[in-house]
Amino acid sequence: MFCRVRSMGLSGIEAFPVMVEVDISRGVPEFTLIGLPDAAVRESRDRVRSAIHNAGLHFPVSRILVNLAPADIRKTRPVYDLPILMAILLATGQVEFPQQQYAFVGEISLSGECLPIGGVLPMAMLAKEMGCTTLFVPAGNAQEAAVVEGIRVVPVSSLAALVEQLSGTQPLPVAVPTPFEQVDASYPVDFSEVKGQRFAKRAIEIAAAGGHNLLMIGPPGSGKSMLAKRIPTILPEMTFSEAIETTKIHSVAGMLPHGGSLIRQRPFRAPHHTISPAGLTGGGSIPHPGELSLAHHGVLFLDEFPEFSRQAMEVLRQPLEDGTVTISRAAGRYTYPCSVMLVAAMNPCPCGYYGHPTRKCICQPSAVSRYLAKVSGPMLDRLDLHVEIMPVEFEQLAGEEQAESSAAIRERVNRARQLQYGRLQAMGVEHPVCNARLSPRQTQQLCSLTEPARQLLKSVFDRMGMSARGYDRILKIARTIADLEQSETIDTAHISQAIQYRSLDRKYWERG
Ligand SMILES: Nc1ncnc2c1ncn2[C@@H]1O[C@H](COP(=O)(O)OP(=O)(O)OP(=O)(O)O)[C@@H](O)[C@H]1O
Ligand SMILES: [Mg+2]
Missing domain, CATH: 3.40.50.300 (P-loop containing nucleotide triphosphate hydrolases)
Incomplete structure (x- = not known):
């Protein structure tokens, strides 16, 4: 018997697709896990075996071979317990579900409890990209995954509960995302x-x-x-x-x-x-x-x-x-x-x-x-x-x-930041950045000075022996100062303030 279950792994902050393949055949009972697993992933075998027993399910007394494909990427986190379990249960006819549409990630304890894992958000984003309709995640991670729109997220609390849900007639429980609204945080300091x-x-x-x-x-x-x-x-x-x-x-x-x-x-x-x-x-x-x-x-x-x-x-x-x-x-x-x-x-x-x-x-x-x-x-x-x-x-x-x-x-800061983002969005930039992160080209486009301001900066540049980076940074700071005043043009007042904030090194680092 052979079957496959979709899952995902993590590399850095990005997820990659993993296909969990299980082949159960007659022969000397053994349980082998291949596909470049590290120690934490390899121990999955023992967790899976105990969890199946403790959930009152049947662990096949056969030759079980599990492959985590693709075999050339190292699998490093214990997130494959749940998909391996589901593949074994599927291959032995203990559960049924549409393999192409469902994806699973999660660590399982010996008692069959589903434990939270790291990296669920990028995994949920990938699952949606892969065309899965439903993603099963540990209950503790469900809110995080539910942020991704266009995919159902099913919280899994334990193996026993999951098997019951999959074989029952009730619709699967689906995590509801908390709406993204700005929280009015209160701080102990002010x-x-x-x-x-x-x-x-x-x-x-x-x-x-x-x-x-x-x-x-x-x-x-x-x-x-x-x-x-x-x-x-x-x-x-x-x-x-x-x-x-x-x-x-x-x-x-x-x-x-x-x-x-x-x-x-x-x-x-x-x-x-x-x-x-x-x-x-x-x-x-x-x-x-x-x-x-x-x-x-x-x-x-x-x-x-x-x-x-x-x-x-x-x-x-x-x-x-x-x-x-x-x-x-x-x-x-x-x-x-x-x-x-x-x-x-x-x-x-x-x-x-x-x-x-x-x-x-x-x-x-x-x-x-x-x-x-x-x-x-x-x-x-x-x-x-x-x-x-x-x-x-x-x-x-x-x-x-x-x-x-x-x-x-904070209100002024917010308004100034919105001005920065709005300006870039109007230029068609998808992910706008703050002034400090403007590219050289954007700086040139967005930080144009009035003639007197340019003259002022020029005289200071020569006098202070400013670096090219220093020049670039003064422009950006002046942009922000103008933004705080809701002013589109950068004038002498903005430039001179920006310069003030960069002259301290003379007092300390350049003592004659
Ligand atoms: N402007 C101020 N208004 C009210 N309280 C102040 C002010 N400045 C300092 N304090 C008081 O002095 C304490 C010490 O300040 P703080 O720890 O910030 O100093 P610091 O500059 O970080 O010193 P250090 O260089 O030793 O780290 C603060 O916890 C606060 O109680
Ligand atoms: Mg201090």
């Missing part, structure tokens, strides 16, 4: 709690609106970490396609909560400075997404920036520029997206008080230089906006004045 710091808040607003990288530098206790923690409260709403992309990565990393659906809030990842380079970019023999990719379409916050290892900083450089990170392994290359807004915070020197208005720095000048040099020139160049965070004065701190709330800032 920008209104931060007194003063107008300049810094403005920089954060610009960064959030255009997706620009940001560096905050200042003495201890001046509020850098406090400001950074409040960034999620003003990030722009996610579009549906952004939410899908971010969810795919978290799904593959197995980080979606049980029963979770689409991620609707931009991620904010704040790894500790002891993180390894592989922890940032992704790693392991079958590479998992790293912090960079987990922050896709959101914020990667690196507090105490100079404390990160040299290698950790170096591996960030290319992905920050490209928006993707590629990991090479013997088995192939894996590419994960990582379009992130990097926010870095640091003290200006080991004691922390270099440049402080009232306290004296006790560091040797060479120690200050060494400390600052940990942030290399190329890295500094990638940090679009630089702000100095100086301690607020007593009057401000103790004052009654109520600062602006996150909700008010």
Whole structure:
């Protein structure tokens, strides 16, 4: 007896079709699994055997050969338990279903329970592309799969329940997707709690609106970490396609909560400075997404920036520029997206008080230089906006004045972001990006300056010895500043503000 059941595997964040073939023949009872399975997949044999027994079904006493086709792609995750089971039950006449239309993925426990797996969202997208009408997934993953329109998603809680459903007369239970509406998230923190710091808040607003990288530098206790923690409260709403992309990565990393659906809030990842380079970019023999990719379409916050290892900083450089990170392994290359807004915070020197208005720095000048040099020139160049965070004065701190709330800032950020997306959509771009991610050609098209603004930029460019990248970034920041004012043209005021946010390196890194 021979039969086939459709399933899927994962490579990076993309799914690929797998056909589970089962051949049951007479002979010495044995159970063989081929098709390049790794150890976790090979152990499927024992799980399948026990699950069938424990669900009160019949396990054939015959020669069973299971092949996971195509045989040249390594199968790495224990997602084939369910399709293997179904193929055996189908071949032995214990269940019946339309093989071409149904697809299965899921891990099974010894007791026959169906356990959640990673990567269900990309699998569901592929199942639909493959023309399947129905996808059976672990109940814990059903909400995630139901996001994909045009395919029925059946939640499977246990093998016994599934067999009963397939042989019964009742229609199969189908997961209903939760509608994609913007959640009005409430946060335990708010920008209104931060007194003063107008300049810094403005920089954060610009960064959030255009997706620009940001560096905050200042003495201890001046509020850098406090400001950074409040960034999620003003990030722009996610579009549906952004939410899908971010969810795919978290799904593959197995980080979606049980029963979770689409991620609707931009991620904010704040790894500790002891993180390894592989922890940032992704790693392991079958590479998992790293912090960079987990922050896709959101914020990667690196507090105490100079404390990160040299290698950790170096591996960030290319992905920050490209928006993707590629990991090479013997088995192939894996590419994960990582379009992130990097926010870095640091003290200006080991004691922390270099440049402080009232306290004296006790560091040797060479120690200050060494400390600052940990942030290399190329890295500094990638940090679009630089702000100095100086301690607020007593009057401000103790004052009654109520600062602006996150909700008010967020509204401006949202409007500015919509303007950016609308502009690209009008040009026929299918997946619009924020200003920080504009291609060189788009930058040229969309960031045209008035003549006085051009003159101003030219004079500053010559005077500051700006790099081509610096020039490009100033244009984009000025675009965002104009967007926040709902202005289509970029004028001198926008350019001069943008320049202000890129001149801090002169005070610290280029001390004469
Ligand atoms: N502008 C402010 N308004 C209100 N409280 C503030 C402000 N700035 C700092 N604080 C208070 O000071 C505390 C310390 O600030 P924070 O931890 O953000 O400093 P930091 O700049 O990150 O310092 P370090 O360099 O030591 O990490 C905050 O938790 C907050 O209670
Ligand atoms: Mg801090």
